[in-house]
Amino acid sequence: MSENGPIIEMCNVNKWYGNYRALRDINFTVNKGDKIVVCGPSGSGKPTMIRTLNWLEAHQEGDIIVDGVRLHDKMKDVDKVRMEVGLVFQHFNLFPHLTVLQNLMVAPMWVRGVPAAEIPEIAMKFLERVRFPEQAKKYPGQLSGGQQQRVAFARTLCMNPKVMLFDEPTSALDPEMVSEVLDTMVGLAEDGMTMDCVIHEMGFAKAVADRVIFMDAGEIIEENDPVSFFENPQNERTLNFLSQILQH
Amino acid sequence: MVAILFVLNIVLIGFLNFRFQAIIVWLQLLALFLTFFYGFDLDFSFIRKKVWFMVSQGVFTTLYVSAISIALAPMLAIVGAVAKLSSNGFAYAIASFYTSFFRGLPLLMQVYLIYLGLPQLGYVIDAVPAGILALPLCYGAYMTEIFRAGIQSIPKGQWEASRSMGFKFGLTMRRTILPQSLPLIIPPTGNQFIAMLKDSSLVSVIGVWELMFLARTLGNKTFQHMEMLITAAMIYWCLSMCLELIQSRIERHFRTKSH
Numbered sequence A: 001m002s003e004n005g006p007i008i009e010m011c012n013v014n015k016w017y018g019n020y021r022a023l024r025d026i027n028f029t030v031n032k033g034d035k036i037v038v039c040g041p042s043g044s045g046k047p048t049m050i051r052t053l054n055w056l057e058a059h060q061e062g063d064i065i066v067d068g069v070r071l072h073d074k075m076k077d078v079d080k081v082r083m084e085v086g087l088v089f090q091h092f093n094l095f096p097h098l099t100v101l102q103n104l105m106v107a108p109m110w111v112r113g114v115p116a117a118e119i120p121e122i123a124m125k126f127l128e129r130v131r132f133p134e135q136a137k138k139y140p141g142q143l144s145g146g147q148q149q150r151v152a153f154a155r156t157l158c159m160n161p162k163v164m165l166f167d168e169p170t171s172a173l174d175p176e177m178v179s180e181v182l183d184t185m186v187g188l189a190e191d192g193m194t195m196d197c198v199i200h201e202m203g204f205a206k207a208v209a210d211r212v213i214f215m216d217a218g219e220i221i222e223e224n225d226p227v228s229f230f231e232n233p234q235n236e237r238t239l240n241f242l243s244q245i246l247q248h
Numbered sequence B: 001m002v003a004i005l006f007v008l009n010i011v012l013i014g015f016l017n018f019r020f021q022a023i024i025v026w027l028q029l030l031a032l033f034l035t036f037f038y039g040f041d042l043d044f045s046f047i048r049k050k051v052w053f054m055v056s057q058g059v060f061t062t063l064y065v066s067a068i069s070i071a072l073a074p075m076l077a078i079v080g081a082v083a084k085l086s087s088n089g090f091a092y093a094i095a096s097f098y099t100s101f102f103r104g105l106p107l108l109m110q111v112y113l114i115y116l117g118l119p120q121l122g123y124v125i126d127a128v129p130a131g132i133l134a135l136p137l138c139y140g141a142y143m144t145e146i147f148r149a150g151i152q153s154i155p156k157g158q159w160e161a162s163r164s165m166g167f168k169f170g171l172t173m174r175r176t177i178l179p180q181s182l183p184l185i186i187p188p189t190g191n192q193f194i195a196m197l198k199d200s201s202l203v204s205v206i207g208v209w210e211l212m213f214l215a216r217t218l219g220n221k222t223f224q225h226m227e228m229l230i231t232a233a234m235i236y237w238c239l240s241m242c243l244e245l246i247q248s249r250i251e252r253h254f255r256t257k258s259h
């Protein structure tokens, strides 16, 4: 695979929750190094799309190929994909019974099989990367939301993933904590991480994204570079959406 | 006179701090019970003569049967709970049939069914193994429900975080879900263990020489039933208190761990 080859490909992906069609004919490619921002009104299926990429939600039709592995019923393939794809959640989902440091150590230890002696060093390296080394011995319950989310970033980074997916990482945070988390994300982008983000901060999209994707009712309506997307939207629904969020 | 002492006692205890209050009231209630038993005019020399045999034979068998059951029941319970929560129809059906059946029949009947029923099918089974089979099967069914509730109380996000990092099912269970549900599972499980210890007395009906069996038989010859029953009762109580103590230790351990 070339330096900038595709890492995620979705071809005609459809997904239903019961009778409700949550994703409609999604076609979508992420190349290595891309920073993608997905936006759209609520109910449009953005988190659903992100979560099908490591099969926390199974899709029913079409192909999803991540790092050369096709996602289908075989759990072995799914686990292979999950090892390469890091997912950051809206509600952090840190392990409350483990300290910050232990939270970071689980993936290298139990999934990657890194030798035990090297693990604390790896964990501290990534804690420093999210600028949070002082509180390694605390439990997640003792941290603020923004701090927890940064720890969650570090936990995901410890898996050494090829892509990071972000499922609304700032929407459960108090407003004053949003910027510390966004700064961390910008830092990751500058380090060259491949990122696919569902996020409501359009400032982040303008600053960092290579491409912005607009979804509505389970469909991709528009996909463009940020300048054209914000200055010159092609579709009426995009225009509506932008005028609504930019009013605030 | 008694009434005055009683009131004075309560007033005095009222001045103490919580710890001493608890200890003194405990001791007083205990003393009250013991005088109650003294009133039965028991033959203590008879008790002294038999108590050693009761402990060496009876307590040993009771502990042996209970310990094996206590070890086996949680294993059954974990398997049962996982099966009951699974999306696999077979697993769910088998597990829910199991819990329904073994919670639905009296334990005494299960003991008889295993002891008398299995030989009908050609498996002759001794009394002790029959008891050891019946107890964990029954309590495993109750504990399946305890474990199921404990596992279900863990938020979905914990599963998602683990699975999304490539944890397989077993690893997620061992490292994420069970450690978090243990503080919820342990108190009712401790209850079950204590109940199991006492319900091991039911296997006396099939002639296992455990504490209850000896309590009923040792006094037969000389019609000294009361002596033996009260001795056995005290022994059961002491054993239960040991379990209570262990349980509260473990609970304290988990409380300090989760800050």
Ligand SMILES: Nc1ncnc2c1ncn2[C@@H]1O[C@H](COP(=O)(O)OP(=O)(O)O)[C@@H](O)[C@H]1O
Residues within 6 Å of the ligand: A017, A020, A022, A040, A041, A042, A043, A044, A045, A046, A047, A048, A049
């Ligand atoms: N587990 C689920 N079961 C049934 N319907 C769901 C489930 N998750 C999401 N949906 C539905 O799918 C639609 C898209 O949801 P989601 O992907 O969360 O998009 P958004 O965050 O843009 O609202 C919503 O209308 C929601 O009601």
